Amino acid sequence: MMFTHKKKYFFSRAVKFILIITILLITGYISQALANQDDMFENHARFEAELDSIRQIAMIPGISAAVVKDQQLIWAHGFGYADLDKQVPASQDTPYFLASITKPFATILFMQLVEQGKLDLADPISKYGIQVGKPDVIQVHHILSHTSNGEQPGEKYQYNGDRFAELDLVFKPASGKSFWENLSEQIIEPVGMENTVPSPISRGDGLIGSYIIWLENQPVYRQQAKAYRLDQNYRLEAGQCSEFFMPAAGLISTVTDLATFDIALDQDHFLLPETKTMMFAPTISTTGQVLPYGIGWFSQEYEGQRMIWHYGWQPECSSTLYLKIPEENITFLILANSDNLSRPYRLGSGEVLPIDSSVALAFYKAFVFEPKYNLSVPRIDWEGNPQDITDQLQSVDNPKMHSILERELLSYWRLFQSVGRFEQADRLMDIHTQVFPNTYLDDYPALTEPVPAPGSFIRLPLMAHLTVAIFIFLVTLTWVLGWPIGALVKYFRKKKTGLTETVSSLERSARILTIASGLLFVAIFVLYILYLSRFPTDGNLEWSQSGGLVKVLLGASIFSGMLSLGSLGIAILGWIKGAWPVLRRIHYALIGIAYALNIYLWSQLGFYDWITRL
Numbered sequence: 001m002m003f004t005h006k007k008k009y010f011f012s013r014a015v016k017f018i019l020i021i022t023i024l025l026i027t028g029y030i031s032q033a034l035a036n037q038d039d040m041f042e043n044h045a046r047f048e049a050e051l052d053s054i055r056q057i058a059m060i061p062g063i064s065a066a067v068v069k070d071q072q073l074i075w076a077h078g079f080g081y082a083d084l085d086k087q088v089p090a091s092q093d094t095p096y097f098l099a100s101i102t103k104p105f106a107t108i109l110f111m112q113l114v115e116q117g118k119l120d121l122a123d124p125i126s127k128y129g130i131q132v133g134k135p136d137v138i139q140v141h142h143i144l145s146h147t148s149n150g151e152q153p154g155e156k157y158q159y160n161g162d163r164f165a166e167l168d169l170v171f172k173p174a175s176g177k178s179f180w181e182n183l184s185e186q187i188i189e190p191v192g193m194e195n196t197v198p199s200p201i202s203r204g205d206g207l208i209g210s211y212i213i214w215l216e217n218q219p220v221y222r223q224q225a226k227a228y229r230l231d232q233n234y235r236l237e238a239g240q241c242s243e244f245f246m247p248a249a250g251l252i253s254t255v256t257d258l259a260t261f262d263i264a265l266d267q268d269h270f271l272l273p274e275t276k277t278m279m280f281a282p283t284i285s286t287t288g289q290v291l292p293y294g295i296g297w298f299s300q301e302y303e304g305q306r307m308i309w310h311y312g313w314q315p316e317c318s319s320t321l322y323l324k325i326p327e328e329n330i331t332f333l334i335l336a337n338s339d340n341l342s343r344p345y346r347l348g349s350g351e352v353l354p355i356d357s358s359v360a361l362a363f364y365k366a367f368v369f370e371p372k373y374n375l376s377v378p379r380i381d382w383e384g385n386p387q388d389i390t391d392q393l394q395s396v397d398n399p400k401m402h403s404i405l406e407r408e409l410l411s412y413w414r415l416f417q418s419v420g421r422f423e424q425a426d427r428l429m430d431i432h433t434q435v436f437p438n439t440y441l442d443d444y445p446a447l448t449e450p451v452p453a454p455g456s457f458i459r460l461p462l463m464a465h466l467t468v469a470i471f472i473f474l475v476t477l478t479w480v481l482g483w484p485i486g487a488l489v490k491y492f493r494k495k496k497t498g499l500t501e502t503v504s505s506l507e508r509s510a511r512i513l514t515i516a517s518g519l520l521f522v523a524i525f526v527l528y529i530l531y532l533s534r535f536p537t538d539g540n541l542e543w544s545q546s547g548g549l550v551k552v553l554l555g556a557s558i559f560s561g562m563l564s565l566g567s568l569g570i571a572i573l574g575w576i577k578g579a580w581p582v583l584r585r586i587h588y589a590l591i592g593i594a595y596a597l598n599i600y601l602w603s604q605l606g607f608y609d610w611i612t613r614l
Contacts (some may be wrong), residue, residue, distance in 0.1 A: 044075060046379065047366040051334075052079045054358045057235055057383070057412075058340040059419050061228050062090030065334040065359075066255035067367060071266050073259045082225040082337065084236075095195050095224045096335035097241045098251045099312025101320050102259075103164060106247035107296025108145060108270050110170070111279055115272060121295075128173055130166045133552065144295045145166055145283040157283070157291040159348040167250035179247055180213065191264045195220055196253040200244035213245075213462045214293045224252060225337035227317040230454035234420035239338065241317035255333045259321065262320065262331045280326075282310050292350040302353050303400070305368075309354045311344035323354050324367060332363040344418035344451045345411070351446035358411040361404070369404060377401055382412040386427050393435045406436045410447060417451040 052405040055063050066076035074167050078517075083498040111120035126135035126473065133148055143166070171179045180282035181199050182379050188196050200214035214221075229239035244250050265269065271279070282299040283291040292300050298309045305327050312320035319341035323332045334341065345357045354360045365377045393409070396402050409432055416425035432439070441447055 014177070043366055043370070046072070047362060048077060048079075050362045051077075051359060052364075054362065055336075057081050058236075058338075058344075058358075058415055058417065060336045060338045060340050061236070061343070062094070062225055063334060063336040063359075064090050064094050064096065064255045065332070066259045067094060067363070068259050068262050068331040068333070069367070070329050071263045073256065073263075076255055078261070082223075083224070084228070085597075090225065090337070091493060092256050093195065093223075093253050093254050093333075095220050095252050095317040095336060097195075097224070097227070097250050097312075097314055098253055098315040098320050098335070099321050100161060100317055101310050101312045102249045103247065104310050104322070105183060105187060105251060105261075106164075106167065106179065107279060108265075109179070109186060110144065110167070111271055111275050112297070113174050113215060113416055115275055119170065125166070127168045130169050132163050134167060138478035140170065141165070141295065143276040145291070146293050147291065152286060154286045156285060156289075157293055157350045159261060159293075159350065161248045165246040166248070167247045169340055183251075187261070187270065191260050191269065192262055194255065195223070195258040196251065196257045197221075199241070199243050199250040200245070201243045202245040202250075207597060220252060225318075225335075228338040229316040229336070230340070230419065231445065234454065239316040242314060248302060249312070253335075255335055262322075262324070262333070266329075275569070277393075280306075282459070298354070300353055302355065307354055308463065311347040311354070311357075312343050313339055313347070315339050321342065321354065321357060321360055323360055323363070326366055326370075330367055331366070332360065334359055334363075340415075340418055342412040343454075346446045346449060356447065358408070358409060358415055360409055361411055365404060369400075373400060373602075375401055377404055380405070380408070381411070382428065383424065383592075386431055389433050389437060393431070402436075406432070406439065409436075410441065414447070414451050418505070468554045487524050562567065 006294065051063070051065060062078065062080040062082045064076075064078045065076055078092055078094060079285065080090050082090045082094045084086045108118060110121075114121060119140070121139065121141035123140050124136050125132070125138050125140060128140075130143075132138070134153070138148045140155045142153040143160075143163050143603070146159050146164070147154045149160055149161055150156045151177060154468035168179050171177060171182055176467065177183055177185075183198075184491075187193070197217040198213055199414050200217070201210050202213060227241045228236055228241035231237055244248065265276075268276065279295045280297060280299055281294050285291055292298055294308075296310075298307075298311075300307050300309075305325055308324040308326060310322050312318065317339060318335065318337055319339045320335045321332070321341060324330075326405055341357070341359060345456070346352055347354065348358065355364045370376060378392055382389065393405055409428055413425050413428040413432070416422070416428065416468055452579055550571045
């Protein structure tokens with residue numbers, strides 16, 4: 001009995017001991033979890049404060065940002081205003097013009113066509129009617145990797161967005177559908193990117209299709225962040241975004257939609273893993289050099305970590321950044337409604353890393369560097385006292401942290417230049433010379449080049465531009481109709497039918513129609529020229545980005561209108577001077593040329609293609 005009692009006693013003590021240990025472990029785990037959560041909240045709060053500080057220094061009205069970790073959206077926030085005048089705050093659901101972040105979307109579609117056997121990246125671009133450089137030598141992958149410039153394609157990297165835009169011509173021959181149709185069906189709709197739409201002027205969809213796009217997406221356009229820019233005196237004023245949509249630029253989206261896209265990309269919803277690996281791999285030049293760009297994405301290393309990224313820079317409009325660090329399974333997304341997230345940093349040069357940007361470095365510190373090395377990078381007030389900044393920098397003896405702070409100083413040095421604060425920038429460079437004598441700056445000449453000055457032109461709103469041109473076109477078409485009416489009148493007179501009164505009435509109507517449409521054309525044309533005179537002429541029509549659509553539209557419509565105007569003058573002169581029998585051949589010749597131009601114009605605007613799709 002005594003043995004049994006002792007056994008129960010010891011068993012009871014053991015159970016209590018295990019219970020106490022378990023409770024202590026659970027309590028410790030909960031305490032640690034709460035402490036980690038507090039650290040995370042504190043880390044996020046410091047990161048948010050730093051982002052907003054950068055936004056204010058950069059004079060950016062509004063930004064929206066998000067972080068995706070382990071294929072989950074863990075943080076998203078808006079700062080400042082999407083519309084300063086109306087005091088509309090920027091949020092995680094504010095749409096922005098993505099600029100060149102459109103390129104990765106287009107690239108995924110091209111890689112899908114490769115997987116389907118509909119496209120070979122080694123195809124010469126001449127196969128698709130692209131006429132740039134040496135079209136029979138340049139291949140599709142050369143443009144996708146920005147290696148099409150130079151004496152021999154593939155020998156060097158040189159960023160060229162205009163050539164990338166020409167890849168729009170590949171979609172229809174390869175897939176039978178336009179860029180937007182492919183993008184909508186293969187990416188946007190399947191993953192539910194509800195606030196992602198194209199800019200309205202899409203060459204691949206023709207003019208009619210572009211107007212349909214414009215009408216269908218009005219809800220997103222109304223919510224889109226208003227564009228801002230700095231003038232030549234570094235004062236903030238309204239900007240203007242491009243209205244073109246093409247593989248190089250033109251997509252509009254939110255950080256939450258981009259997060260949805262990023263998660264789907266990582267889960268291999270769009271491409272096979274081996275295709276994605278090929279897309280992300282850096283290009284190897286014909287001389288064996290590792291280049292900074294893969295297929296549609298920048299691909300570089302820092303401290304042994306691969307960074308897959310792209311930036312967007314639309315002067316006068318927006319700036320954007322999409323940064324993936326696959327080893328950490330983390331992505332950073334940030335969009336701004338002015339160009340000053342990108343303008344200071346020469347990100348397209350191939351000589352800098354994404355973390356040479358102030359906002360990307362703030363993300364890298366908070367979400368990658370500090371957790372990985374269990375270090376806390378000092379927060380430095382770069383607008384503060386130079387001696388205090390110097391003392392803080394000199395107190396850091398960790399080499400990795402030292403390198404991070406040098407990049408941060410140089411990013412603010414360029415940021416201050418971009419907003420005209422040159423004295424502050426000079427003070428930072430003096431500090432840099434003193435604290436970082438063995439700088440990496442000598443190896444990256446792009447970082448020492450001057451920051452591009454703010455733009456000096458206003459981009460013409462092209463939807464208004466095209467609308468006016470269409471009015472000119474329609475009036476010209478009405479004027480052209482006078483030709484068959486005149487021929488009909490001539491036919492009836494020659495036959496000497498009993499329809500004399502009807503023929504005379506028809507002739508009077510034709511003359512009235514001719515004069516009225518001609519005068520209406522003159523009025524519209526004068527108003528149009530007055531409208532254009534409000535805008536500077538250098539580059540504001542974006543000819544290099546139009547892909548021919550606006551050139552053809554304006555050129556053909558205005559030229560045919562001028563021909564019609566000339567024929568009107570001849571007709572009036574002939575009727576007044578009684579010289580109509582002599583001048584009518586010139587009149588009809590001019591009308592005939594205008595008529596042919598209008599038929600050509602309709603075909604170039606995608607009208608016939610749109611009719612066949614109905």
